[in-house]
Amino acid sequence: MKLSNRIVRLNGEPGQSDGWAVYYRAREMKLAGEAVTMLSIGEHDRRTAPFIIDRMAESARGGNTGYALMIGQESLRDTIAERVERMTGVKTKRDNVIVTSGGQAALFSSVCITSDPGDNVLIVDPYYTTYPSTVRAAGGVVKKVQARAENAFQLGKDDLAAAAPGAKALLVNTPHNPTGAVYTRETLEGVAEVCKAEDLWLISDEVYDSQVHEGAHLSPRAIPGMEERTLVVGSMSKSHVMTGFRLGWVIGPAEVMKVAGDLLNGTTYGAPGFIQDAAETALKEGDQEEGAVAALYRRRRDKAVAALEGSPALKISPPDGAMYVMLNIRPTGMSGEDFALALLEQEKIACMPGESFGDAAAGHLRVALTIDDDEMVDALRRLRNFAEARL
């Protein structure tokens, strides 16, 4: 039987490289018993705090194991609304929130809410790896706009304005995975200006909002005139080390969120009640944990910068947020993919080549700060020597 074009072309044209070759090779080597240092994916090495797990178990034992309210339990939506209002200054109520199965389902929902099949949806290159397939899964057509390395991966207003005509929605991410860029007010005001001029929906992925090392997180929803055209994607995954709980949300205008709930009816049918209870407790009692997670990545980011700066073979721009650092390895003359594959074979260190995140990050490597400090510093010293040997 013939499969749909949507599924066959989900990851681009059939046969096209998906940029994950290094990751798959590293997993293969690990399975074969080799000791590989994994600096590749955004999974915490820290475990979920026991008080969150206790609350989940207590809730499930107490009976919250049936179908939960599809758009999210009222008390959790109130708690998320309070958090968003506190962090962004924008008045937010329960009716502005739907709960989703992780930030990923929030992204998919947001694209479905704002565009029809065949519509152009703009994403910023470099991008979080799921963005293209998320847009395609929703039937949209991916259109890329580059954020340039020489502009510290801030999205330029002129680049955006040139790409925007005819698009329905723009997806941005700040703090940014993979580059660690935190969009400045100037960048976001440029984004707002183009969205208004071109009548674009803005989908703002803010799942790293509490991991800001320099400057401050600004939500574009807080820019005058943007609230009615912005959907914000949030998640418990990064802030509270709850990746496996699959709990996220979309924030938007109340009348939009009302119909957004209908989408959950046809997709996930809502997030489990005991997970929602755990998330509510994490948000209410987890400030210390959230601060500790942010401090951990800030500390490792500082150590990574200290281990790599001053090298003639690679350039590191200290990331302002999130849990990664991007290294520009263009002085070696190698592509990110060739460098990462050779590094894996020779040094048994796995990093993501910049090419996995789009063309704008070619000649870069993304290092995830998700292993023990000493092991990370040792791996980065070996990476540095490896790069310098290639000059």
Ligand SMILES: Cc1ncc(COP(=O)(O)O)c(C=O)c1O
């Ligand atoms: C930028 C960005 N957005 C969204 C997600 C999805 O997070 P989750 O579905 O675990 O909430 C991730 C995960 O790595 C991410 O890096």
